């Protein structure tokens with residue numbers, strides 16, 4: 038529209054102005070138009086510029102925003118870092134929350150500021166933003182500064198905390214140190230207390246020593262030895278003088294009574310010798326003697342070359358010279374029998390009434406019984422003797438029942454005799470003494486014991502005491518070393534152990550006689566003529582018939598025997614026992630030896646002659662109905678022998694109720710009719726027992742005495758003694774055992790052999806079961822007695838067997854009878870000579886040995902014989918076979934019929950296998966004819982070849 042209008046206007050004006058004027062006007066108008074156009078353009082350009090500026094501003098704003106965002110991000114990162122830092126810091130100090138709150142506050146402020154900025158104009162906003170930014174930067178700076186300060190503070194806090202912790206730690210250390218110090222103090226206090234206790238003990242001991250002299254135990258012995266040394270020679274001289282005077286008086290009295298004896302006394306009192314003995318254990322003994330004796334001694338030495346002569350000389354003049362060779366190498370019975378070597382020993386003569394007690398020349402220390410060792414000892418004895426036959430001398434000596442023998446090697450032998458109540462009457466001693474021999478007195482005792490043990494004075498004591506379970510004289514025979522207190526289980530109101538600190542009233546058993554010994558020269562050479570020489574010494578007062586009873590008595594003497602304290606340097610050897618033997622008594626008291634052996638092992642031991650009931654009282658039959666009475670009658674001439682019903686059923690006749698009375702021979706346990714045996718060192722096996730006489734088959738050797746304890750106690754003791762070398766447990770029945778480790782008699786020394794000459798038998802005696810050792814074959818004198826432990830014995834662990842027999846099984850003892858039967862096959866596989874691998878092979882082994890119970894064997898065998906016809910479960914049967922090492926008859930029969938079937942089978946098929954037929958035929962006839970080992974072996978091999986068993 039505008040253009041049309043303009044164009045029309047233009048045309049109209051051109052028409053009107055047609056000429057120059059018109060042209061000028063037109064030109065001016067055109068210029069104006071151009072100027073307008075220029076102005077428009079200019080405006081347009083301004084506008085364009087304005088728009089560009091606007092765009093620039095927009096861009097700036099954008100950039101600013103971008104920067105702002107960048108800063109925001111930067112701050113965000115900064116905050117994150119701060120948060121991270123704060124987190125870390127707050128973690129340590131637990132003030133995270135505070136910082137987060139602060140941070141949140143700060144964020145809020147910043148948000149507010151940002152919002153404010155957005156509201157303000159862009160230009161101002163930019164300025165403000167920059168100002169704000171600066172502010173924020175400063176704020177951040179300040180916050181950082183604060184944070185740093187806080188960090189520093191925290192670091193300091195941490196340092197302080199650490200310091201405090203260290204301080205606390207140090208405090209704790211100090212506390213611990215103090216605690217330890219207190220503990221040490223307490224320990225010292227305890228030690229002092231113990232020391233005081235020991236001091237008190239010593240004090241008490243001294244008191245006791247003053248009141249009632251008695252040999253002291255091992256501990257006291259050392260002290261005494263020291264004391265003796267300290268007191269020195271002066272005291273010895275004084276004593277010596279006293280003894281000399283005493284001797285003089287003694288001699289005078291003796292002269293009045295018996296010229297011969299007084300002469301002997303004089304000669305013996307002169308005799309003081311020193312002797313060096315070098316003993317090599319494995320049977321070689323070298324010795325030298327320095328005799329300060331008169332010509333009589335030299336005569337005696339000459340007599341050493343002639344055993345029999347010496348015996349006769351001895352019998353005539355009572356100068357005791359016995360020639361005897363000693364030497365035991367105990368690896369086997371043969372070795373034990375093969376004694377050799379010589380020994381010349383000077384010992385003091387015993388006073389006549391003191392035959393039951395002996396002072397060994399020196400002291401003992403723990404003897405390495407497991408190892409054959411070379412022992413060199415120097416022994417010297419210097420004692421005077423006192424004749425005690427007269428009451429006056431007894432009275433004089435009453436105050437000193439203790440006899441100490443000072444030895445050249447510094448050792449001291451102390452002898453002490455306990456006094457029997459009726460022994461205190463000196464006149465009775467006088468009378469026994471006047472009979473002319475110590476054995477007279479013992480002989481009278483013996484006759485008592487042989488007649489009837491219940492009439493025996495000692496036995497009476499024992500019987501009455503036994504009912505009080507363990508309070509009888511047996512306990513009194515406990516070694517003085519048997520640590521300070523009597524057994525608490527004893528019901529007795531009296532304690533007869535002077536060393537005991539139990540506080541009970543003491544039994545008065547001091548021997549009123551101080552029987553000092555005369556010096557005697559003893560030459561030991563030869564293991565024969567033992568009894569002869571003893572008999573000679575004892576003026577032949579004992580005959581062979583009394584031997585057993587005498588021996589019983591000697592064992593019983595353990596109840597009254599003296600305790601002997603021996604220097605620790607000295608070791609007990611078989612030679613000591615020989616000395617004992619030669620010390621003037623036909624039946625030496627080996628109970629001393631038993632105690633000494635244990636003493637040498639530093640073990641407490643009490644010699645007992647009847648079982649000691651530790652946990653219960655002994656059962657005594659009072660009701661006549663309970664007592665087994667045999668049907669042997671007086672008139673028939675029976676002596677309750679093999680046909681006695683009681684004997685057959687392993688029951689001893691009752692001494693009061695057996696019709697045969699004293700004729701009854703089935704009271705061997707009660708009368709202690711033991712065989713003549715003695716202990717001997719056997720090398721690796723330790724001590725053993727050898728026989729002093731020829732022993733017949735089935736002869737009663739002796740009772741195995743010990744403590745009767747329950748199975749539980751037994752197991753506990755076995756566990757405790759796990760590391761011990763020697764075990765002394767035997768089963769009594771399913772509930773009880775015998776343990777001879779702490780209390781026992783000589784039977785405890787019997788060793789095991791896989792080829793034994795003895796066995797154990799369980800006998801009912803009164804109301805109790807007792808274990809006896811019985812010979813199963815004739816045993817020549819000097820042979821070691823053994824039985825097979827496997828029948829009865831417990832043992833904590835297997836022990837290597839040194840029995841030396843051809844059929845040695847390698848080990849002795851079983852792990853435990855209480856162990857399950859599953860252990861048994863294992864044990865059987867240990868046997869050296871056995872090829873046993875499994876149960877089938879047992880058959881093989883036993884087929885070779887074919888051990889069948891017989892009626893006269895041990896009670897265990899008896900029980901088997903009772904069983905073998907009855908039905909047994911296969912398990913029980915296997916157990917029985919394994920435990921008893923037997924092969925049942927009916928199994929033999931089964932095997933026979935088995936072979937017979939095979940034989941018949943081959944016969945029926947017409948087999949030409951003659952070899953097989955021969956074998957089977959042999960096997961059917963073996964039970965009757967196979968006697969030699971070779972035959973048995975052949976048969977076994979053939980059978981095993983065929984049947985693979």
Ligand SMILES: C[S@@+](CC[C@H](N)C(=O)[O-])C[C@H]1O[C@@H](n2cnc3c(N)ncnc32)[C@H](O)[C@@H]1O
Pocket residue numbers: 406721722723724725762763764765785786787788789790836837838839840849
């Ligand atoms: C009842 S004691 C026998 C006395 C023992 N020898 C002693 O000196 O006291 C049993 C212990 O003697 C040892 N003993 C017995 N017979 C043995 C043998 N044949 N081989 C090895 N040691 C044996 C074992 O140490 C066994 O535990």
